[in-house]
Amino acid sequence: MPHPCARINPAALAVAMAASLAVGSATAAATDLYYERSLMAEAGARCNLFTPQIQSALVSAREQARGAALRAGGSTHDIRAIADRARDRARSTPCDSRDLGIAAQRVRSSFAGYARLIRQDFPGDVGVWRADRSVNSRRPVWKLSQDARQGALQMRLGIAGRPGAEHLMAVATFPDRVPPYTARIVMRDRRLTTGPYLDTRGASLKSLPLHMRIPRSGPFESYSAESRSPSGADLLPSGMASGWAFRFPAAAAAAIAELDPRESIQVEFLFASGPPQRLFLEVGDFTAARAFLAVRAG
Incomplete structure (x- = not known):
């Protein structure tokens, strides 16, 4: 038909x-x-x-x-x-x-x-991607971002920088620990799986916690940060007095864009001693928000 x-x-x-x-x-x-x-x-x-x-x-x-x-x-x-x-x-x-x-x-x-439109919010079930396609050549700004917090650990992940030099970045603060030596983004391996992992167990997908929207034991693909540095004040989210900035390869953003909007990704911070710290973010309408940013408003 x-x-x-x-x-x-x-x-x-x-x-x-x-x-x-x-x-x-x-x-x-x-x-x-x-x-x-x-x-x-x-x-x-x-x-x-x-x-x-x-x-x-x-x-x-x-x-x-x-x-x-x-x-x-x-x-x-x-x-x-x-x-x-x-x-x-x-x-x-x-x-x-x-x-x-x-x-x-x-x-x-x-x-x-x-x-x-200059700015647009793209809400998912749990998180929100906030997009801003205004032009500011004098200082780096967040073009696309989603916030996450767990206890004292606060983080913002998204696209940031100056026009022509924008990267997938995470800015996080670690008030209770020595800063991590690196960070990585972990997600479901799209090449070895046929679809998203959504551990609903009969519960409503709308209220499904983010840690149940990613496989428990893999298969995973991950992208390590290319650089680490103290964050400039321009990129610090409200309420964050200081923080560390981690820049990820462009391939990481491309991989996120290919995931199912219902699943989540994991940002993992690795320390010289002690266990890693992990935060989860919803994939949501990441692809739609990137398309919104693709052409400057006119």
Whole structure:
């Protein structure tokens, strides 16, 4: 049976694109919205339908819809199949199609305001990614971040730096211990597993603790920090008087972006003596937030 959105319906797309950009409710409509945004994002890139700002907003909204569809109960296999159908449909539709042109104009109208946003929060079940695409060439700033805390250990992880020199970083404070000699990001090994590890044991996924959203004993992949230094005051989160900054390779951010939004990652700090300290963060809409940052607001 063909997908109900196999034909480009400008009126239906207008309703979908005008809908809230926040994660939708747990209904079948989430997968339809993901299909529609995937179709238009693919068609937009192939046919050059949108400005860079509109295209980045559409890609971000597509990834938000993907997260909503997965949280609504869609399987990874089903979501991938929907993306494939949308891609095939977009590639088989002529760029001068009248219906595509009408749908593209509706997208422009719906996303024009969103494309001009400077800051956006991307909430998950537990954590929130905070994105900021304002330009500040004088000092390093957080472009994307999520905070975590456990006892006296406080940390912020995300994308930080100056324009053109932004990296995945963690800034943390260790008031009760000598600073760690390094840190690493640990996550489910995407190459050796078929999907996320979510140890619900009958509980609601919405309230599932982050330590139960990552495998207990692997298989894992990890990325060690490339550098460690005292953090500058510009990157210290509110309430943190001093801290240490750890810079991670770009491959770590790319790996996080490929994880399921429902799972978590672990940041592990290693000390010369004593056990490591670990903090967990929700993957959430990391990919959508990165897409939001991809093109400066204009």
